[in-house]
Amino acid sequence: MDTGRESESRADGRRAGRRRRGPVLVGTGILLVAGVSTVGALGLGGGGADAGQAGQSRSSQAVPVTRGTLTDQTEIDGRLGHGPEVPFPVKAKGTVTWLPETDRTIRRGGTVLRVDDRPVVLLYGSLPMYRDLGMVEQEPATTGGGEAGGSGEGAEDADGTKNTDGGADGAKGADGVDDIDGGTPPGRQPAPPAAPTPLRGMDVKQFETNLQALGYSGFTVDDTYTTLTADAVKRWQKDLGVPGTGKVDAGDIVYASGPVRIAGTSVRVGAEAAGSPVSYTRTSRMVTVAAPAADTDWARRGSEVTVELPDGRSVQGKVASVGKDASAAEGEGNAEGEDGGDDAGTKAATVSVVITFDDQESLGRMESGPVTVRYVVEQRKGVLTVPVAALVALAEGGHGLELADGSGKGADGENTDGASRFVPVKTGLFANGRVEVSGPEVHEGMKVRIPK
Template sequence: MFTERSTDGDPAGRDPAGGDPAGGDPAFGDTGTGTGTEAGAGTGTEAEPVQEGTAPRRAPGRRRSRTVLVGAAFVVVTAVAVVGALGLGGGTETPAAPPRAGSAVAVTRTTLVERTKVEGTLGYGAEIPLPVKATGTVTWLPEAGTTAERGDTLLRVDDRPVVLLYGTLPMYRELGMAAGPTTAPEPGVPNPPASGGAGGKGSGANGDTNTGKGSGTGTGGGTETGGDSGTGTAPPPAAPPAATSPQPLRGMDVLQFESNLAALGYEGFTVDERFTSGTERAVKRWQKALGLPETGRIALGDVVYASGRVRLGQAGVRLGAAAGDNALTYTGTTRKVVVDATAQEASWAVRGTDVTVGLPDGRPVRGEVASVGRRATSPEGDGGGSGGPPTVPVTITVPDQRALGRLESGPVTVEYVGRKRERVLAVPVAALVALAEGGHGLETEDGRFVTARTGLFADGMVEVSGPALREGLKVRIPQ
């Protein structure tokens, strides 16, 4: 049974609750039209009757249903996420995370060489005192840095030149012709007869004349005849010593000196171990050229021997001072590098080892280890404390002196080869990744991490090894 809607107070016939009889109430599904007071008078479907005096019901539970559905979806999504995070997905494998960004490189097989750089000093080496044995007053000195060779004057003492000659044997004695031994009469040989000897006449004490082979002073008054001499009272005169002649001086120092004299262009003698008259004449000609008295003898302080050309250093005395062993210092003329290497790290310093010398302008030149000191010393100024480890001097020669240009001294770097590993697997150092469990690893292109044991580091590469590593394997360099 339908219930009529009240139209009291609404001449237009509108529903006080907001309904519209002309168009029907959408809440009830009315679609009919009409002007009467009975609902459903139009062509629409009949709606459920509404109790009189009550407000019409709104859409049944739509808003509430919508809220319940949203909450249920949120619960489902959260549960799926939790299950996935706990790995309870029913045995389904979770795909690997995408690899990190970065360039890929291949594991290569190569030879790694460890190179180490140390500091050195370019120069002519340590200055050594010249063995000057001349005595007197220093009257002339050369400038520091002057180069002297065979026959040059090193300095002047009492205005006499001290000349450089080449050799290893020092001057230790005067050179010249040696005096010959004095000849003495042999035992048992009678002295030669004096004046008035055989067949001569002697004067007697009484003025008588004695005749015979000998002479003597007679004691009688008559003349004595016969072969025997009378009894004399005056001793015969002593025989004069035999004449002496100079003898050649012998020795290796003579050979060394004559070799230099011949190299200076003097001739007329044989280069051997004998200082002869021919050597003496050549010495006189040399002395004349030097402005010295032509004695033919070489005094102890006239020459100084060195192994070759020298570069003169700072003088140890001033003009007017007495000459001595420290009057002048020298070095060789070849530039070299000296490295003060620690005793613990000097294993690379082996005679003949090739090194690379870096000049101040950046140019590299080839060097070679020439010698290694045998005595370790503390750093200068350390005072023997623990400020630095002891060092040994390592001398490095540069075969191509022209490559050094005009540079005579200054700081340089010396690069030498330490360890060497041939045909090992290697990757760039930047490809190493620190693993959470410790050690290092490499990241492959598919995002996996493999363990890598490290070896020698050299030139930005590192030696690696491990069961999963092989030549050609692509690994990533993380960005």
């Protein structure tokens, strides 16, 4: 009986020894971070001789430890186009007599539409056209009063007698006798009409800047609409084929920040010009992304991203703007959450991110379509890396690499002559199937084994 128990005890000891010393390889199909953690938790089997047999049964493929930049990127879907549509606030009243074609590009001085056969012209600026522009007409001045004309009620004649009729008709002469003709006494002239006064404001300067850019001169670009401005406007109006009044009605102009692309029209020729009959976008192409509201740390203005186009090419872009208001995506989330929780709304909330391109030619002829946006989550430069598949979880804890040349330490930490020899490493960033490694025994160019 004692002999049987001793044999069983020795057998248990051998099994325990196998669990202590053998390494376990990290398979390529295991998720980067979770996979390595799982392997490190497994029981390890096999002694020194067994480790050598394991090494013989594994692939002889070896890869070098390399130094370089490791980048962890995340992908998100986007849409290539010309950005959001913006309606033109047309103030002209009347019947629409002409509309532009969709996708047409309109620049400064171009016609956005025609109302009552009068063009509504595009100019560049940030201020809207909120009033008519022109010289300000003054009310005619009244003549008379006192000794000059005796036109006010109670004005006195030269002899001190009060003129009670107060009007031009029946004005009294120097002798107190009524002037029968009621006209201006001899030697007196009627007051000239008041001259128009200049209109002032930043909207005037914005308009004059455009007028000069269109080639009309003879005035000073400032915030004052003078007679010289009016003269230039008359020449401009003549070229437009409209009456040269020298005045600009609020409905004659619409402003945009630059050239525009006609996105569409909401009325037909013959309809009333009301509201916003024409909408536009920017002429340059851009990508719009509905980013999760809880994950917009990457979306900082000026941040660089990589955009994969529908034709498979990749181009560089920059984040131009990030929306301030979150909106729920249609068909996602519910009031109580898919799992009955109260936070489902955060899953559906998105923020609009606009990505622009400095080099529009890099986009080729592609005008629209679905794209993939890649942005950097984390990046490490000048680090040592190996394929994730080369990692092994050591029995004493942590991770290691199996040396392809057989030099190094065994799984139990001692120098051996066995086929499987390992060096411990510290892992860092996981990205693109590779992992950052470091340690006193790891150097660039050393060869390590990877499994099949």
